[in-house]
Amino acid sequence: MTTFNDFGIFAGEKLIEDRTFGLVTATNDVNGSWILTQFVKRLGRHDKVILITSMNDEEFYIEALRRQGIKLQALPNVRIVSLLGKNPENLCQYADKDAVVILENPDLWSAEGSMEVQDMVKTIFQIQQVSKAVMCLIQADSPLLETDSSLLATNHTNLGIQLLHQTNYIITLRPLPTGRAEDVTGTLHVSRGTRPTNVTVDEKEYLYFIKGEQVKITPR
Amino acid sequence: MSFQKKNVAVPNRAAVDRNSGNPHPLRGPPANSSHPSVQGRSPRAPFTGSTEARGTSGVTHAVQPVPNTKPSLLQSSTPTVSSGCFDFDKLVGHNGIPTGTLTLLEEESTTDYASILIRMFAAQGCIDRRNGGSEVAVVGANDAWGRQLPGESDKKSRSRDPSSKAGSGAMKIAWRYGYNSEVERKEQLAENNTATFDLTKRLGGPEISKIRYLKPDKSIVPEIKKLASAAASENSILRVCIPTFLHPAIYDKQMADSDYVIGLFTQLRALTREYKRHLVIIVSLPLVLYPKSSPLTRWMELLADCVLDFFPFDVKVQEREFQGLVNVSKLPCLSDRGHMLVTQSEYAFRVTKRTFEIDEWSIPVEEDDGEKKEDALAF
Numbered sequence: 001m002t003t004f005n006d007f008g009i010f011a012g013e014k015l016i017e018d019r020t021f022g023l024v025t026a027t028n029d030v031n032g033s034w035i036l037t038q039f040v041k042r043l044g045r046h047d048k049v050i051l052i053t054s055m056n057d058e059e060f061y062i063e064a065l066r067r068q069g070i071k072l073q074a075l076p077n078v079r080i081v082s083l084l085g086k087n088p089e090n091l092c093q094y095a096d097k098d099a100v101v102i103l104e105n106p107d108l109w110s111a112e113g114s115m116e117v118q119d120m121v122k123t124i125f126q127i128q129q130v131s132k133a134v135m136c137l138i139q140a141d142s143p144l145l146e147t148d149s150s151l152l153a154t155n156h157t158n159l160g161i162q163l164l165h166q167t168n169y170i171i172t173l174r175p176l177p178t179g180r181a182e183d184v185t186g187t188l189h190v191s192r193g194t195r196p197t198n199v200t201v202d203e204k205e206y207l208y209f210i211k212g213e214q215v216k217i218t219p220r
Numbered sequence: 221m222s223f224q225k226k227n228v229a230v231p232n233r234a235a236v237d238r239n240s241g242n243p244h245p246l247r248g249p250p251a252n253s254s255h256p257s258v259q260g261r262s263p264r265a266p267f268t269g270s271t272e273a274r275g276t277s278g279v280t281h282a283v284q285p286v287p288n289t290k291p292s293l294l295q296s297s298t299p300t301v302s303s304g305c306f307d308f309d310k311l312v313g314h315n316g317i318p319t320g321t322l323t324l325l326e327e328e329s330t331t332d333y334a335s336i337l338i339r340m341f342a343a344q345g346c347i348d349r350r351n352g353g354s355e356v357a358v359v360g361a362n363d364a365w366g367r368q369l370p371g372e373s374d375k376k377s378r379s380r381d382p383s384s385k386a387g388s389g390a391m392k393i394a395w396r397y398g399y400n401s402e403v404e405r406k407e408q409l410a411e412n413n414t415a416t417f418d419l420t421k422r423l424g425g426p427e428i429s430k431i432r433y434l435k436p437d438k439s440i441v442p443e444i445k446k447l448a449s450a451a452a453s454e455n456s457i458l459r460v461c462i463p464t465f466l467h468p469a470i471y472d473k474q475m476a477d478s479d480y481v482i483g484l485f486t487q488l489r490a491l492t493r494e495y496k497r498h499l500v501i502i503v504s505l506p507l508v509l510y511p512k513s514s515p516l517t518r519w520m521e522l523l524a525d526c527v528l529d530f531f532p533f534d535v536k537v538q539e540r541e542f543q544g545l546v547n548v549s550k551l552p553c554l555s556d557r558g559h560m561l562v563t564q565s566e567y568a569f570r571v572t573k574r575t576f577e578i579d580e581w582s583i584p585v586e587e588d589d590g591e592k593k594e595d596a597l598a599f
Contacts, residue, residue: 033556108486143515150514
């Protein structure tokens with residue numbers, strides 16, 4: 001179960017320093033919840049972590065951590081908040097100066113119209129200003145970004161670009177352009193964000209492979 | 221293609237409890253033998269039985285098993301229900317549809333093959349009622365829809381042509397690794413729960429009289445919630461069918477607002493999680509109206525647990541054996557965890573007079589080319 005070698009991506013303190021904002025993007029083909037689980041697992045040992053999800057229930061992450069061999073009770077610093085099917089009211093209450101706040105798919109709230117894009121961006125940066133660090137997972141599927149001029153795509157692009165402009169680091173999960181492979185799940189790209197900072201980001205592309213409970217990451 | 225299988229330890233037959241029908245989690249269904257997660261599963265599940273697993277996760281579910289469910293072949297703690305179609309169950313990977321999931325069947329062109337599957341799914345629910353604990357609800361349909369549900373076949377066993385590709389192929393693979401009897405046993409297991417339908421027959425009678433028909437308006441979510449909570453209190457399974465979602469002949473124009481549709485799907489997803497052991501939802505979506513390139517369709521795909529696309533062949537091209545392709549986008553409980561399971565043109569479906577079959581597909585004329593292409597994809 002321990003063939004995992006992350007080449008330092010998950011060292012956490014490397015990327016997640018005070019006040020950093022990181023963006024993780026994924027697509028329908030390669031779900032990004034596993035990487036959030038890894039961050040929760042690794043950061044949760046030393047830091048306070050609050051994971052807020054719009055897509056999954058609490059049990060999903062409890063189970064995901066259990067598959068990683070960790071009971072949620074063993075991580076007293078970790079709190080999982082599921083807002084699946086609920087209105088994202090008063091998100092700022094989760095801000096905490098000692099906590100790393102991880103947001104999964106806040107883009108769903110703007111897509112279903114329960115929150116305007118501008119309010120969303122404002123809220124996320126309000127949280128960031130009073131928290132240790134914020135990491136945010138949004139979708140980067142091409143139909144959501146470039147295809148038509150529908151309000152849905154425009155709003156999504158708008159949200160993505162506004163968040164992108166505040167990033168310290170970006171983690172991109174994509175399937176292989178050649179399609180499904182037996183021993184590769186997809187590519188993981190770590191790059192510097194657009195905000196000028198001292199955060200050291202080792203820009204690199206990796207191949208990752210999820211096999212059962214294991215994740216293997218190898219530099220490309 | 222998957223030689224890695226050789227590294228997998230031979231499953232201990234003794235670990236399989238025949239009476240409970242609890243299959244060993246190491247082995248996947250034959251059609252999915254190249255599945256990444258199957259190869260790498262650590263043999264941990266047998267030791268943490270479903271009740272214990274639930275207990276440790278701090279969730280207090282009824283320990284009592286829900287009637288008409290069987291454990292998934294991939295993870296024994298997940299109950300599944302039969303879709304009513306043997307090959308569909310196999311394609312999904314768990315040998316059934318896991319409860320607490322939302323399945324989206326997308327269909328290109330103006331045909332409506334997906335509705336055949338949904339009818340089989342509903343008919344299976346009606347037949348399961350005989351054992352108690354099974355309810356069926358359909359959105360945007362009436363009695364006429366219910367009367368068209370397929371009836372059970374006279375033949376007790378699954379009438380499969382022995383020379384059929386998938387059957388014999390699975391056996392060959394199983395034989396190579398010495399699991400022949402296990403595959404046979406699993407097929408028998410699967411048959412215990414799945415009815416064999418004959419599409420030329422009609423179910424009719426008292427079985428279909430209890431189907432609930434829900435109006436295709438904004439009351440969908442509260443109505444389903446009401447039924448699901450009743451199902452949970454009676455420890456039964458509620459199957460919700462939503463055929464040809466957003467079809468303008470059925471749904472009002474204001475229902476098709478993207479905000480509303482995404483909100484509705486989010487609520488449906490939330491309901492499947494709330495009633496994890498008692499609710500299964502299946503939706504079919506015509507891609508003619510909502511193409512795959514549209515952001516709305518993508519959000520529906522993101523919110524669904526299982527996404528399969530049906531692409532019927534052009535009538536003029538007339539493939540001899542098959543009516544169209546089945547592409548997999550997402551599979552329940554696996555895609556969520558990050559597995560990439562997209563397959564293009566690897567499976568095809570055929571609807572015969574009697575049944576709906578899904579088989580592996582390769583380019584018929586130049587089979588060598590098909591092989592090469594596959595190799596390139598797998599590195």
